[in-house]
Every structure is written in C-alpha cells, then in structure tokens.
Amino acid sequence: xxxxxxxxKFAKITEFWSPRLAGEMNDDYVxxxxxxxxxxxxxxxxxxxxxxxxxxxLTIALRDRDVVLGENEFFIIPRGVEHKxxxxxxxxxxxxxxxxTLRRGKAEDADEAIPWV
Amino acid sequence: xxxxxxxxKFAKITEFWSPRLAGEMNDDYVxxxxxxxxxxxxxxxxxxxxxxxxxxxLTIALRDRDVVLGENEFFIIPRGVEHKxxxxxxxxxxxxxxxxTLRRGKAEDADEAIPWV
Numbered sequence: 001x002x003x004x005x006x007x008x009k010f011a012k013i014t015e016f017w018s019p020r021l022a023g024e025m026n027d028d029y030v031x032x033x034x035x036x037x038x039x040x041x042x043x044x045x046x047x048x049x050x051x052x053x054x055x056x057x058l059t060i061a062l063r064d065r066d067v068v069l070g071e072n073e074f075f076i077i078p079r080g081v082e083h084k085x086x087x088x089x090x091x092x093x094x095x096x097x098x099x100x101t102l103r104r105g106k107a108e109d110a111d112e113a114i115p116w117v
Numbered sequence: 118x119x120x121x122x123x124x125x126k127f128a129k130i131t132e133f134w135s136p137r138l139a140g141e142m143n144d145d146y147v148x149x150x151x152x153x154x155x156x157x158x159x160x161x162x163x164x165x166x167x168x169x170x171x172x173x174x175l176t177i178a179l180r181d182r183d184v185v186l187g188e189n190e191f192f193i194i195p196r197g198v199e200h201k202x203x204x205x206x207x208x209x210x211x212x213x214x215x216x217x218t219l220r221r222g223k224a225e226d227a228d229e230a231i232p233w234v
Contacts, residue, residue, distance in 0.1 A: 001193075001195060002192075003185075003186055003190050005189065005190050024193075025167050025193045025213065026144075026145075026164060026165050026215055027144075028143075030167070048142045050140065050142050054189065072122065072124055073120050073122050074120065074123070074140065074147075075119075075120040076141075076142045096145075098143055
C-alpha cells in the first residue's frame, strides 16, 4: 500500500510491448507499457480497455478511423471493437483493464504472466 | 466514443470537490475533480479507489500516516480504510472507482447524480 510514481516506474521498463503491472484495484489492473512500432489488430470480446498517454503520441487505429492520443489524453476502446496501437516514436501509456483481459484477446495469451514493475 | 483531453476537461470544472464523469469503462467510472482544502474522513467498505494527481499536490491522510502525491503519482486506497484528502493549494485529480462507490461512503450519497464534464 504505497504510492506509485509513474515516471520512476517507466524508467525501469526496458522493453517495448511488454506491459508491467503497477497497481490493482477491485477487478482491474493498472499496467504500464512502452510502445514503439505497431501491434497487431485485435479486440477484447468482453472487456473495455483504457489507453492513457503519459509521454509521446499514440495512434489507435480502428477499422473506420484513427484516434490520435497526445500526452494527458485517454481513449476507452469499447468491447468487441478491433484496434491496432501504432506508435511511430517511443510512447509511454497506462492501461486500465479488467484482470481477465488477454493481451491480444486470444486464449493462448491466458498463460502469459505479467510481472510487476 | 471519443478521446478525452484531460486538461480541456479540467478547464471546464469551476467548483472544488465536485467530481465530474469523464469516462466509463466496464463497471468503473473515471472522474475528474478539483480539490482545495479538506474533505471529511470517510471510507468505502466494498470498493477500492484510485487517486491520480494530474496537477498540484494532494495529501491523503490515513489514520496512521500521510501519503503525499505529486504530479503523475497515484495511490489506491484499500477498501475499508479511512482517508481524508487534503489539498492546501488547488489540485487536479483523476479518480478511478466502481460505479457503486458513494462519495463519502454514506447511503445518503446514493441519490447524488454526478454530471459529465
């Protein structure tokens, strides 16, 4: 039960596309992730997911448009909506999502242990 | 389904201690609140609550210690733990909490409608 300083935690993350747990609250996790490049198209059938940009710029491609997030902007992806995060330059984002959320919405991701930062 | 720019939303809030909804995600609300002065001691028996400071400094008094949050720091208050937010100067905070959370943990708060910002 300690406070979390986001910039100190991000400083410890050395890999892109490797979310790290920074908090848990009720049935949700708070995850920190550094992004650079493109992730794959995916969706989460049962969960909404929030992306909050702390540093840099993140484009969330949807099938019908792009949502471009700058610092201190967030976007909540509705359940079932296909999306692809794209970060041409390094970007730091905070994710809020249910503990049941799988990284790419695929059952094979269920075995993936997400370490704390 | 639009992105939210936090600073633009905070600019619209003119009252202290009046949370405004900025997002909903699964069973949770994202609320923005400007704080100045002291709130009252309270707890939430069933819900954990996250305070994230976007601007300024917030002290969360607990019965056994104070947690002092600066910008880009967050703290998750465990369920049942008494706390009192204190902001000597104006502070902007984002709250993440279940939709069922009552402002002061009291049944009489259940009628309180929280408007969107």
